[in-house]
Amino acid sequence: MTAMRELTQGQRLKLSDLLDADAPLRLELRLEAPFALDYACFGVDAAGKLSNDAYMVFFNQLASPCGGVRLDSSGGGAAFDLDLRRLPAGIERLVFTATVDGAATMSGLKAGAATLQQGGSARGAFRFSGADFGAEKALLVAEVYRKDGLWRYSSLGQGFNGGLAALLKHFGGQLAEEAAPVAAPATPPAAPGVNLSKGVRLEKQLEKQAPKLVSLAKVAGVTLDKKGLSDHRAKVCFVLDVSGSMVNLFRRGVVQQVADRLLALACWFDDDRAVDTFLFDSRAIDAGPINLDNFSGRIQEMVTRHGLGGGTDYAPVIDMVRRFYGYGGARSAAAKPTDLPVYVLFVTDGGCTDKRQSEKTVREAAFEPIFWQFVGVGGARFDFLEKLDDLSGRFIDNADFGDISDPSRLSDQEMYERLMKEYPGWVSQAKAKGLLR
Numbered sequence: 400m401t402a403m404r405e406l407t408q409g410q411r412l413k414l415s416d417l418l419d420a421d422a423p424l425r426l427e428l429r430l431e432a433p434f435a436l437d438y439a440c441f442g443v444d445a446a447g448k449l450s451n452d453a454y455m456v457f458f459n460q461l462a463s464p465c466g467g468v469r470l471d472s473s474g475g476g477a478a479f480d481l482d483l484r485r486l487p488a489g490i491e492r493l494v495f496t497a498t499v500d501g502a503a504t505m506s507g508l509k510a511g512a513a514t515l516q517q518g519g520s521a522r523g524a525f526r527f528s529g530a531d532f533g534a535e536k537a538l539l540v541a542e543v544y545r546k547d548g549l550w551r552y553s554s555l556g557q558g559f560n561g562g563l564a565a566l567l568k569h570f571g572g573q574l575a576e577e578a579a580p581v582a583a584p585a586t587p588p589a590a591p592g593v594n595l596s597k598g599v600r601l602e603k604q605l606e607k608q609a610p611k612l613v614s615l616a617k618v619a620g621v622t623l624d625k626k627g628l629s630d631h632r633a634k635v636c637f638v639l640d641v642s643g644s645m646v647n648l649f650r651r652g653v654v655q656q657v658a659d660r661l662l663a664l665a666c667w668f669d670d671d672r673a674v675d676t677f678l679f680d681s682r683a684i685d686a687g688p689i690n691l692d693n694f695s696g697r698i699q700e701m702v703t704r705h706g707l708g709g710g711t712d713y714a715p716v717i718d719m720v721r722r723f724y725g726y727g728g729a730r731s732a733a734a735k736p737t738d739l740p741v742y743v744l745f746v747t748d749g750g751c752t753d754k755r756q757s758e759k760t761v762r763e764a765a766f767e768p769i770f771w772q773f774v775g776v777g778g779a780r781f782d783f784l785e786k787l788d789d790l791s792g793r794f795i796d797n798a799d800f801g802d803i804s805d806p807s808r809l810s811d812q813e814m815y816e817r818l819m820k821e822y823p824g825w826v827s828q829a830k831a832k833g834l835l836r
């Protein structure tokens with residue numbers, strides 16, 4: 400029997416790491432509170448919207464039309480029985496929520512848990528409490544979503560202002576009492592098949608979700624176009640030094656500036672519009688994603704949760720990232736070719752204490768479709784990062800180093816030029832070496 404795993408906020412993983420994603424499973428939500436709660440599942444499309452209100456499963460609609468989602472609230476809390484094989488192709492995500500029924504807020508929540516079950520046994524649980532929230536009246540608790548042909552799971556734990564009606568509007572649904580009057584003359588429907596350019600679609604999305612990133616995304620798009628990468632797809636990863644020497648850089652907002660620019664780049668590369676984020680000092684920490692919904696203040700939130708301090712070791716976090724994307728370990732031959740490389744931005748203010756192991760790990764990683772963009776911040780000497788850039792004995796040159804000691808003094812264009820200095824060449828070499836298709 401598979402042991403039950405404790406999951407953390409923001410953690411994402413393949414469902415198959417916990418259970419059989421091709422068999423029926425159950426997600427149980429149990430929130431202990433001195434007030435009434437409503438539970439719902441929103442089945443949304445690639446744009447994050449309800450293309451059909453029938454895929455909102457809640458107390459007044461207990462099952463989806465396909466039977467892939469069913470709500471059982473007979474035992475207290477809510478249990479959603481899922482058969483993912485039944486879901487139509489247009490349903491990309493199942494988002495599970497809880498909302499306050501009344502005047503209370505989620506800060507009054509005593510305890511909560513989202514537990515994945517199969518065959519009568521718990522396989523993974525994410526726990527939280529009211530201390531994690533403030534005046535929010537709703538929670539986005541967890542989601543099950545498709546990516547790269549696989550079903551995955553994310554422990555969201557995100558507060559949401561507004562109740563069930565606000566959630567419905569957020570996902571593009573409409574309350575029955577708010578339906579448009581029939582008397583208005585009908586407008587001819589838009590012609591089908593209109594295909595907006597990638598840049599226009601991205602700009603429209605950012606204007607709605609993250610207007611702060613619109614200008615950054617435009618500059619990133621120009622840079623990528625110049626590099627021949629405007630249609631390129633990749634997963635994007637942020638590896639961030641949280642050792643004690645980084646304190647002042649966090650206080651000055653330097654790290655958040657870098658994170659914002661990286662997220663704008665990720666909006667072009669990654670269909671998820673998200674950046675997988677890892678922290679390191681002498682530890683290696685999977686801190687979950689930064690995305691369009693949580694990027695404001697997300698860095699400070701991560702630092703507050705995990706703390707600053709300790710030494711500086713590169714190898715453990717490099718290996719953690721490799722394993723996260725399905726690679727890792729010593730290799731004598733290249734990984735199987737893929738269509739989706741990984742672009743890693745590795746930010747630190749200095750050298751490490753495990754240089755020999757770090758060199759070994761970077762050499763081993765050269766057999767994998769992962770590019771390591773090392774970045775130095777804070778104005779220190781970066782001799783070792785320069786050495787990793789020029790490391791000998793690799794299957795392919797899989798790393799670059801850029802000194803951006805004070806990103807506030809760099810224009811957005813200069814920043815993206817530095818971040819894309821060697822990556823386009825690596826993409827070409829990786830295809831020639833059989834790492835990429």
